[in-house]
Amino acid sequence: VLTLITFLSDFGARGPYVAACEAVLISLAPAARVLHVGHEVAPGDIREASLVLAQVTPLAPPAVHLAVVDPGVGGPRHAVAVHAERGDFLVGPDNGLLMEAADALGGARAAWSLDPRRVRTQAALEPASLSSTFHGRDLFAPAAALLSRSIPAGTMGEPYEETALVRLPAPLLESLPSGGIRAEVVEIDRFGNVALAGRMRQTAPVEGAAVWIEGEQDPAWQARRVATYGDLEPGELGLLEDSWGRPSLCLNGASAAELLGVRTGVTVVLEPDLS
Amino acid sequence: VLTLITFLSDFGARGPYVAACEAVLISLAPAARVLHVGHEVAPGDIREASLVLAQVTPLAPPAVHLAVVDPGVGGPRHAVAVHAERGDFLVGPDNGLLMEAADALGGARAAWSLDPRRVRTQAALEPASLSSTFHGRDLFAPAAALLSRSIPAGTMGEPYEETALVRLPAPLLESLPSGGIRAEVVEIDRFGNVALAGRMRQTAPVEGAAVWIEGEQDPAWQARRVATYGDLEPGELGLLEDSWGRPSLCLNGASAAELLGVRTGVTVVLEPDLS
Amino acid sequence: VLTLITFLSDFGARGPYVAACEAVLISLAPAARVLHVGHEVAPGDIREASLVLAQVTPLAPPAVHLAVVDPGVGGPRHAVAVHAERGDFLVGPDNGLLMEAADALGGARAAWSLDPRRVRTQAALEPASLSSTFHGRDLFAPAAALLSRSIPAGTMGEPYEETALVRLPAPLLESLPSGGIRAEVVEIDRFGNVALAGRMRQTAPVEGAAVWIEGEQDPAWQARRVATYGDLEPGELGLLEDSWGRPSLCLNGASAAELLGVRTGVTVVLEPDLS
Numbered sequence: 105v106l107t108l109i110t111f112l113s114d115f116g117a118r119g120p121y122v123a124a125c126e127a128v129l130i131s132l133a134p135a136a137r138v139l140h141v142g143h144e145v146a147p148g149d150i151r152e153a154s155l156v157l158a159q160v161t162p163l164a165p166p167a168v169h170l171a172v173v174d175p176g177v178g179g180p181r182h183a184v185a186v187h188a189e190r191g192d193f194l195v196g197p198d199n200g201l202l203m204e205a206a207d208a209l210g211g212a213r214a215a216w217s218l219d220p221r222r223v224r225t226q227a228a229l230e231p232a233s234l235s236s237t238f239h240g241r242d243l244f245a246p247a248a249a250l251l252s253r254s255i256p257a258g259t260m261g262e263p264y265e266e267t268a269l270v271r272l273p274a275p276l277l278e279s280l281p282s283g284g285i286r287a288e289v290v291e292i293d294r295f296g297n298v299a300l301a302g303r304m305r306q307t308a309p310v311e312g313a314a315v316w317i318e319g320e321q322d323p324a325w326q327a328r329r330v331a332t333y334g335d336l337e338p339g340e341l342g343l344l345e346d347s348w349g350r351p352s353l354c355l356n357g358a359s360a361a362e363l364l365g366v367r368t369g370v371t372v373v374l375e376p377d378l379s
Numbered sequence: 380v381l382t383l384i385t386f387l388s389d390f391g392a393r394g395p396y397v398a399a400c401e402a403v404l405i406s407l408a409p410a411a412r413v414l415h416v417g418h419e420v421a422p423g424d425i426r427e428a429s430l431v432l433a434q435v436t437p438l439a440p441p442a443v444h445l446a447v448v449d450p451g452v453g454g455p456r457h458a459v460a461v462h463a464e465r466g467d468f469l470v471g472p473d474n475g476l477l478m479e480a481a482d483a484l485g486g487a488r489a490a491w492s493l494d495p496r497r498v499r500t501q502a503a504l505e506p507a508s509l510s511s512t513f514h515g516r517d518l519f520a521p522a523a524a525l526l527s528r529s530i531p532a533g534t535m536g537e538p539y540e541e542t543a544l545v546r547l548p549a550p551l552l553e554s555l556p557s558g559g560i561r562a563e564v565v566e567i568d569r570f571g572n573v574a575l576a577g578r579m580r581q582t583a584p585v586e587g588a589a590v591w592i593e594g595e596q597d598p599a600w601q602a603r604r605v606a607t608y609g610d611l612e613p614g615e616l617g618l619l620e621d622s623w624g625r626p627s628l629c630l631n632g633a634s635a636a637e638l639l640g641v642r643t644g645v646t647v648v649l650e651p652d653l654s
Numbered sequence: 655v656l657t658l659i660t661f662l663s664d665f666g667a668r669g670p671y672v673a674a675c676e677a678v679l680i681s682l683a684p685a686a687r688v689l690h691v692g693h694e695v696a697p698g699d700i701r702e703a704s705l706v707l708a709q710v711t712p713l714a715p716p717a718v719h720l721a722v723v724d725p726g727v728g729g730p731r732h733a734v735a736v737h738a739e740r741g742d743f744l745v746g747p748d749n750g751l752l753m754e755a756a757d758a759l760g761g762a763r764a765a766w767s768l769d770p771r772r773v774r775t776q777a778a779l780e781p782a783s784l785s786s787t788f789h790g791r792d793l794f795a796p797a798a799a800l801l802s803r804s805i806p807a808g809t810m811g812e813p814y815e816e817t818a819l820v821r822l823p824a825p826l827l828e829s830l831p832s833g834g835i836r837a838e839v840v841e842i843d844r845f846g847n848v849a850l851a852g853r854m855r856q857t858a859p860v861e862g863a864a865v866w867i868e869g870e871q872d873p874a875w876q877a878r879r880v881a882t883y884g885d886l887e888p889g890e891l892g893l894l895e896d897s898w899g900r901p902s903l904c905l906n907g908a909s910a911a912e913l914l915g916v917r918t919g920v921t922v923v924l925e926p927d928l929s
Contacts, residue, residue: 108680110673116569117392117667118419120434123385126414127438130383134440139676144668147570148632159670163677163791165684175632178607236607238622241438294666295697332728332786347788357698357725391844392667393694395709398660401689402713405658409715422845423907450907453882511882513897516713 132249178236296359304345407524453511571634579620682799728786846909854895
């Protein structure tokens with residue numbers, strides 16, 4: 105039994121969507137505990153949500169992970185439940201949102217395409233009353249609640265080839281002959297830290313780096329390799345291994361993203377600083 | 380026993396107000412579960428909060444619903460507990476906030492005017508120490524906690540005529556001879572969908588519509604009737620039945636509210652599109 | 655046993671940080687309940703967070719209070735657990751964040767400096783894998799979870815002199831010969847209410863006040879002493895005792911902070927209004 109249900113969406117804190125889904129979860133799985141992974145990713149941003157889901161889910165005990173960032177709601181995309189090797193279920197649209205987390209949980213062991221009528225019948229909800237724009241409430245939350253009660257996924261849909269599950273393309277990451285990297289900005293946090301694709305220990309310059317923002321005319325920035333923010337002087341750009349193992353550009357008490365003028369998806373080049 | 384307490388306010392996520400109320404709930408009703416309906420409605424916006432409350436409460440199991448959007452706090456407005464036909468209690472200021480939800484829960488079966496001294500005495504709190512500006516913490520949360528423990532409302536105040544409870548005026552909705560409607564914008568969500576008053580199946584043009592924003596000089600927009608966002612071309616305005624049954628104007632992956640330049644409360648005219 | 659864990663940070667609702675910590679709490683203390691005090695204080699604003707923590711914690715039952723606003727993460731600042739006289743534990747960086755709450759809970763009875771390796775060993779986590787930038791997840795949440803399970807603080811670190819714990823300077827508050835006060839703005843809430851340092855009953859003018867913003871050329875404002883917002887005319891500035899006992903400048907349904915052009919930390923002078 106998976107008594108924990110985690111819940112991620114792009115619904116935002118204002119409006120009824122998040123609470124509507126949680127109300128459905130509580131109605132159908134009264135014994136479940138709900139952990140809100142977050143609902144403030146950019147609207148429709150599957151990539152941002154996918155990363156957050158993959159960061160948080162391995163830290164929780166095995167759970168049902170409800171994830172709804174679903175710009176294709178009501179269209180031909182499949183609704184799926186994915187059983188991960190660790191024992192978790194991931195429930196959401198098959199649009200790439202789920203697989204980075206599935207990988208972080210040991211990979212997909214099995215998957216099902218959810219049939220709205222069967223899910224709703226199992227949940228004792230009116231089978232036909234499925235909206236075409238809010239499957240979080242009408243399909244995914246009911247399915248997540250049932251799975252947390254150990255109702256078999258096979259009662260809610262047909263098996264689905266794991267290899268057919270949609271995956272997002274990996275973020276850009278390229279090693280340069282100089283020992284540097286070309287890498288995509290994969291996350292900018294509330295503090296303005298700029299996380300790049302890759303693992304610091306494998307890919308990035310060990311010492312300081314010259315930093316280019318691809319497509320910008322500006323000359324390179326210099327980043328000093330440090331262990332933490334407090335090692336930096338005011339206004340000095342730093343390069344550190346962040347808490348997820350990634351190369352990260354930062355300032356001490358200010359926003360590196362603002363200084364560099366970068367956003368998620370931009371390409372950054374780090375060259376070993378030989379000066 | 381109602382072990383679920385839902386909680387809606389306009390307190391915002393920053394500052395101590397939300398957590399102060401939840402701390403009081405947990406202190407006085409340790410066995411209760413708390414579901415946050417939301418705290419980000421516009422400050423003092425009773426109408427916005429009323430709608431969210433009415434949307435979410437029927438999806439939850441019977442519960443005590445604590446709702447605090449209370450611009451008249453400390454003044455002559457009554458504090459009330461409303462017992463709904465479904466078995467729920469609604470607790471909050473009698474300013475119109477509660478009745479749309481009461482209706483959604485089968486109507487008001489009974490009501491009480493809450494006496495702060497009696498509520499606080501029942502809760503073993505200092506009867507006299509009631510602030511004049513934070514009744515969420517000092518009056519409503521204690522009352523909600525007591526009600527969830529099945530302490531009778533009659534111990535906290537006097538019966539109150541259900542017919543005296545304040546109701547918000549219904550949003551503007553008018554059928555036009557052409558088969559179209561004049562309707563108020565009742566909700567704009569995070570995705571920029573523009574929901575209108577009324578029920579799509581009863582009131583709105585079945586096929587596409589010409590759309591006027593009342594008071595604007597701009598010519599009409601054309602909206603195509605669709606089932607969901609993905610049916611629309613980029614930039615094409617759509618008209619669909621939203622997940623609450625309302626006529627809704629939308630774009631695919633962009634904000635219809637921004638395109639149309641509308642806000643909640645604005646009047647929109649939909650005329651059947653005979654072109 | 656302290657089955658409640660409260661959690662305050664500056665991590666924000668977007669991104670993985672809050673949920674990562676909560677996932678750790680749930681993993682290590684499955685029986686604990688988590689109350690989110692808030693995560694939207696300004697990034698790195700220890701003073702704002704300290705006040706919120708001190709406002710909320712006394713309203714909750716005795717608990718473990720996890721608080722992470724930690725601009726010095728990975729540097730020489732200590733990580734501490736503080737045992738308050740009421741029975742609560744406060745867990746976080748020793749940078750001033752915790753002590754206002756400790757005082758509100760009866761004062762510090764004992765304290766420990768947390769040793770990351772010992773905390774992680776106790777929690778059955780890899781002792782060496784401590785990030786240098788996310789001690790919320792890697793150190794503080796594990797320690798809070800263990801304390802809620804009644805694992806002694808002494809197993810996670812060495813005793814720490816209570817007198818050595820870092821305290822924030824008290825906000826500016828000065829009585830004037832006129833009977834007025836010079837006081838710092840200590841909080842501006844979502845409604846634009848401007849709370850000043852001090853206790854209304856002890857320090858502030860009893861009747862109306864002339865209000866100066868120190869450093870501004872503008873002439874004084876007149877504030878009328880009222881009990882609550884509804885006593886004010888539209889646009890009229892009011893002075894009231896707020897729900898935490900402080901002098902507060904306010905408007906009815908509008909933002910006094912905007913009218914006055916003030917921010918937290920600004921000095922305001924209230925002179926008795928003898929006109």
